[in-house]
Amino acid sequence: MTKQPEVLSSAEAVDVEQPAGERPQGKMTPFRAWSITILLALFLFINYADKAVLGLAGSDIKVDLGLTAAQYGVVQSGFYWLFAIGALSLGALSSRINLRWYLAILMLVWVATMVPLLGTIGFSALLICRVILGFAVGPAYALANHSAQSLFPAEKRALASGVVTAGSSLGPLVMAPILTWIIVQWDWHTAFGVIAAAGLVWAVLWLIFGGSSKVERKGGAGAGVAATKAVKAAKSKDDEPANVPYRVLLGTSTIIGIAALNFFSYWSTSLKVAWLPVYLADGLGYDTLAVGRLAALPFAAAAVFSIAAGFFSNWLYKRGYSRQVSRGYLAGALVAxxxxxxxxxxxxxxGVFQMVLVILAFSLNTASIGVGFTALGDLVYGKKRGGIMGGIVAISSLAGILSPLFLGWTITAGATAVEGYEKGFAMVGIMMVAGAAVATFFIRPDKDLLKLRAWADKNAENEKEAAS
Structure with missing residues (x-):
């Protein structure tokens, strides 16, 4: 097997001093670190639950606001108009604003876009609210992962990312039946109010308990200092992220590979939301109740697989497998x-076997995202991690625009709707396998860590010579 350089145990790694510039204030116990990780998972839980409301209340909203099908489609697509721009610009700002305040502000912006929906509203106002929400939501996944990864040493990051990623799947799964009941009992305005209230509660909890800090090892300050010195003596500096410019980071094969892998992964994610329920009904002939139950299964499986993949990635890493194997190969295999x-x-x-494949097709790819982002956490210096992750989310969102259009084209071009579905899904599946194979070839975190460290060392020497 491919082994990595000496890997520190969890007990040793938690006291490693972080590089200057990304060293947080204070310390926290592992229990608090995991508590904050759960809060970050709830951050995405609320975000994805909000996305579900518009679809669940679509029929009522169209009737109440007098929207045509075309106008409703514009409202749905408006969410993605500024999504990529938000992911890039707001993700980059994470290096300059404390994440405790930043994530709370983002949540309050989300809440602000839902407040107008509590009363009488028209098409234009609804569209503006969704466009602003999409802009503010753009960096959410990247910032949640970045914040969670800052709490843990390398051998624990993948599980933390898996837990955070699971929140995005649990949001629609858990809240869909609850929000549907609220819409039926009251109205869609109330459903948005519930999500807004949940957002406010989360913002308060995050301001009280959130923030980034290094994990404190049990045993007192003296033991911590001794352990830190021992770790510093044993740990290779080549295993630490180097603070290099964005232009250097963007040229690394690992970042290019993960960006490509996430792009192909998001084809499945987009189709799960846009076309899977319709395919189950129109393509496979399931009734409405069955569609509701079957469409929820991939979300449940994605949550389980995300946590399991994170645990397995950590297990591989702690047993000496390289990051290329424990992060890159694993993430690529999940997308493939x-x-x-x-x-x-x-x-x-x-039949049953077909549904098992449907569930795997729309859940394994989600599990790959947390593992791939862990490779970024290992590679990218903390102050630049949010910007890089945000950029990758922006690239992935392009698949969210392309994949629904592509499947719609194949359905229209098919001799029958069923044939169109089958050709479209088959072509996307083959593309995902081929794309994952090529992208995984580029994911080489261990080699890129050494290259970035060498670049930083050489740059430091050049600056020293120039100063002298």
Missing amino acids: GAGLSMWGFTVVPQ
Whole structure:
């Protein structure tokens, strides 16, 4: 197997002093670090629950506001108009603003976009609210992962990212039936009010308990100092992220590979939201109740697989496997597995096995995202991590625009709707497998860590010579 350089145990690594510039204030126990991670998972939970409201209340909103199907489609697409710009610009700001305040402000902006929806509103106002929400939501996933990863040493980051990623799947899964009941009992305005109230509560909890700090090892200050010195003596400096310019980071093969991998992964994510329920009904003939239950299964599986993948990545890393294996190969295999399953459910008979493949096709790819972002956490200096992750989210969002359009085209071009679905899903599945194979080839975190460190050392020497 491919082994990495000496890996520190959890007990040793938690006291490693972080590089200047990304060293947080204060200390925290592992219990508090995991508590903050749960808060970050709830951050995405609320975000994705909000995305579900518009779809759940779509029919009522169209009737109440007198929207045509075209206008409703514009409202749905408006969410993504500034999504990529928000991911890039707001993600980059994370290096200059304390994340405790930054995430709370983002949540309050989300809440502010929902307040107008509590009363009488028209098409234009609804569209503006969704566009602003999309802009503010853009960096959410990247910042939540960045914040969680800052709390843990390398061998624990993947599980933390998995837990955070699970929040995005649990949001629609848990809240869809609750919000549907609220809409039926009261109205869609109330559903948005519930989400807004949850956002306010989260913002207060985050301001009280949130923030980034290094994990404090049990045993008192003296033991911590001794352990820190021992770790510093044993740990290779080549294993630490180097503070290099964005232009240097963007040229590393690992960042290019993860960006490409996430792009192919997001094809499945977008189709799960936009077309899976319709395919289950129109393509496979399931009734409305069955569609509601079956469409929820990939979200549940994605939450389980995200946590399991994070745990497995940590397990591999702590047992000496390189980051290329424990992060890159694992993330690539999950996307390829999702693509293979997507192709598979178009060629097998309808039944239980087909549904298993459907579930895998729309959940394994989600599990890959947290593992891939962990490789970024290992590679990118803390102050630049949010910007890099935000940029990758922006690239991934392009698939959110392309994939629904592509499947719509194949359905229209097919001799029958079923044939159009099968051809479209099969083509996307094959593309995901091929794309994952190529992208994984570029993910080499261990080599890139050494390259970035060498660049930083050489640059420091040049500056020293110039100063002298």
